[in-house]
Amino acid sequence: NAGVTQTPKFQVLKTGQSMTLQCAQDMNHEYMSWYRQDPGMGLRLIHYSVGAGITDQGEVPNGYNVSRSTTEDFPLRLLSAAPSQTSVYFCASSYSGTRRGNTIYFGEGSWLTVV
Amino acid sequence: DQQVKQNSPSLSVQEGRISILNCDYTNSMFDYFLWYKKYPAEGPTFLISISSIKDKNEDGRFTVFLNKSAKHLSLHIVPSQPGDSAVYFCAAIVGGGNKLVFGAGTILRVKS
Numbered sequence: 001n002a003g004v005t006q007t008p009k010f011q012v013l014k015t016g017q018s019m020t021l022q023c024a025q026d027m028n029h030e031y032m033s034w035y036r037q038d039p040g041m042g043l044r045l046i047h048y049s050v051g052a053g054i055t056d057q058g059e060v061p062n063g064y065n066v067s068r069s070t071t072e073d074f075p076l077r078l079l080s081a082a083p084s085q086t087s088v089y090f091c092a093s094s095y096s097g098t099r100r101g102n103t104i105y106f107g108e109g110s111w112l113t114v115v
Numbered sequence: 116d117q118q119v120k121q122n123s124p125s126l127s128v129q130e131g132r133i134s135i136l137n138c139d140y141t142n143s144m145f146d147y148f149l150w151y152k153k154y155p156a157e158g159p160t161f162l163i164s165i166s167s168i169k170d171k172n173e174d175g176r177f178t179v180f181l182n183k184s185a186k187h188l189s190l191h192i193v194p195s196q197p198g199d200s201a202v203y204f205c206a207a208i209v210g211g212g213n214k215l216v217f218g219a220g221t222i223l224r225v226k227s
């Protein structure tokens with residue numbers, strides 16, 4: 001059982017380049033989300049999805065795009081990378097309709113540096 | 116303005132003693148609170164949670180206390196072990212969704 005898998009683990013981008021962070025889960029979870037972690041700020045929600053074909057914005061959505069064509073995958077796209085997007089990105093998944101924290105699973109993180 | 120605050124960036128405790136990590140929140144609509152533990156180069160993992168209708172929840176060495184009137188919760192680890200050394204995040208949920216609002220985290224170091 002792989003859980004939540006994120007790729008790549010490390011990436012260096014030049015300003016203005018675009019890229020996609022991949023996230024896949026094998027637990028048949030309806031709910032998936034992306035967070036970014038910055039020093040002194042904890043994790044902040046970028047985008048989330050409550051099921052295939054449905055996405056919505058979180059707290060810090062600007063500069064990012066998402067889509068949810070399948071239950072398993074929830075890619076995060078950086079349209080034109082900026083140094084302010086240098087961060088650690090975490091994908092999470094869970095069943096919808098539950099507020100039990102022990103069903104929210106996080107991936108291992110993707111370290112992104114924009115130069 | 117941060118809705119969930121962890122005002123202590125770090126805490127150092129001797130092995131076997133109690134670790135107390137604190138968290139304050141400002142949004143009175145939060146109705147579920149969670150603590151996550153994070154090791155370097157790994158994702159956060161769930162530790163313990165508490166509903167706003169309770170004031171205490173225990174799981175082994177970990178106990179979370181909630182004081183709704185003070186909008187304050189704390190995580191107690193007794194006894195502390197070196198393997199508990201990690202970053203601890205306090206998080207909250209409002210409504211029926213799974214959107215987490217995180218604090219900035221507290222680095223716990225347990226010295227042997």
